[in-house]
Amino acid sequence: MRLRPAKPPGRLITLVPLVDAMLILLVFFLVTSTYLDLDRLPLAETRQQAGAGAGPADTLLIRLAPDGTAVISGRPVGDLETAARVALGPDPVAGVLLFPSPAASVQALVSAMEALTRAGAPSIRIVRTDAP
Amino acid sequence: MKLSRPRPRAMPETILPLIDVVFFLLVFSLLVGRMDATAPFELTPPVSDAGTDLPGGGVMVMVSSDGALALDGTAISPVALSLALEEALDASPDLSVRINADGEGALRHLLTLIGRLEEVGAREILLVVTPDPR
Numbered sequence: 001m002r003l004r005p006a007k008p009p010g011r012l013i014t015l016v017p018l019v020d021a022m023l024i025l026l027v028f029f030l031v032t033s034t035y036l037d038l039d040r041l042p043l044a045e046t047r048q049q050a051g052a053g054a055g056p057a058d059t060l061l062i063r064l065a066p067d068g069t070a071v072i073s074g075r076p077v078g079d080l081e082t083a084a085r086v087a088l089g090p091d092p093v094a095g096v097l098l099f100p101s102p103a104a105s106v107q108a109l110v111s112a113m114e115a116l117t118r119a120g121a122p123s124i125r126i127v128r129t130d131a132p
Numbered sequence: 133m134k135l136s137r138p139r140p141r142a143m144p145e146t147i148l149p150l151i152d153v154v155f156f157l158l159v160f161s162l163l164v165g166r167m168d169a170t171a172p173f174e175l176t177p178p179v180s181d182a183g184t185d186l187p188g189g190g191v192m193v194m195v196s197s198d199g200a201l202a203l204d205g206t207a208i209s210p211v212a213l214s215l216a217l218e219e220a221l222d223a224s225p226d227l228s229v230r231i232n233a234d235g236e237g238a239l240r241h242l243l244t245l246i247g248r249l250e251e252v253g254a255r256e257i258l259l260v261v262t263p264d265p266r
Contacts, residue, residue: 005216015147022154034170037185037263040230043246044257102240106233109242110178110261117182128243 041113044125060087060121064100068108070115080112082117096121102129166232168192169205171232178235180261190228191220192260193249197234199241210248225253232260 018105062084070080077083088094096116100109109126116124141171171194193213194202201208203216221227229249233242249257 015151019147019151022151022158026154026158026161029158033161033165035165038177038186039180039261039263040186040258041183041261042256043231043259044250044254066183086205089198090260100239100243102238102243104239106239106242107235109239110180110235110259112223114180114182126243128247
């Protein structure tokens with residue numbers, strides 16, 4: 001009778017280093033990351049699309065003063081959304097031309113765009129001016 | 133002769149559930165988050181609830197409140213920015229350019245940048261906003 005020698009038991013792979021590595025990775029990501037909830041507002045469309053749109057007669061002109069106040073027809077407006085809703089009517093087809101002062105803040109422009117979007121403006125175009 | 137009973141062997145502590153949980157957390161944080169370069173200056177994006185989900189890809193141009201610029205986290209001069217973007221847009225004309233501008237910064241910096249981006253042929257320009265935390 002020929003006896004085979006017993007196979008040596010396989011080496012036990014310990015999982016502890018794996019857990020260590022994963023924990024370190026996890027903590028690294030948690031510590032080094034900055035969690036920000038970011039969204040987008042489209043600012044420019046393709047030139048082909050920009051050519052089409054409402055004509056000058058169907059356009060509502062709004063100026064944005066350096067302090068962020070919206071001005072429609074020379075009159076400062078407190079609540080831009082309501083004023084734009086009234087000016088655009090119930091079924092707005094008119095586009096909006098926005099003339100922001102270069103001294104106004106980015107937040108003022110964003111707030112104005114948000115108010116105009118809520119008021120139902122179908123298109124908003126920003127016109128760069130050199131006026132203060 | 134007194135024979136003592138052998139002590140019952142303690143159950144081996146399985147660390148598999150721990151690995152599972154750590155793995156889930158790791159994958160979760162990798163999937164939920166998106167790696168974006170951080171600006172080399174203090175920057176708070178404008179607040180707006182009208183924004184939609186920010187897509188991935190593209191390049192990120194950061195504008196500080198005093199008009200300093202950064203491209204994907206690296207400070208850059210306006211001329212170098214135009215050159216870099218022109219090169220990137222030549223390679224990929226549909227490249228989306230995301231502008232992360234400080235909300236309190238003057239619009240002159242942002243409007244100048246948008247003009248410059250349109251000059252170099254950017255077709256899709258997005259402004260990064262953050263929803264109102266309230």
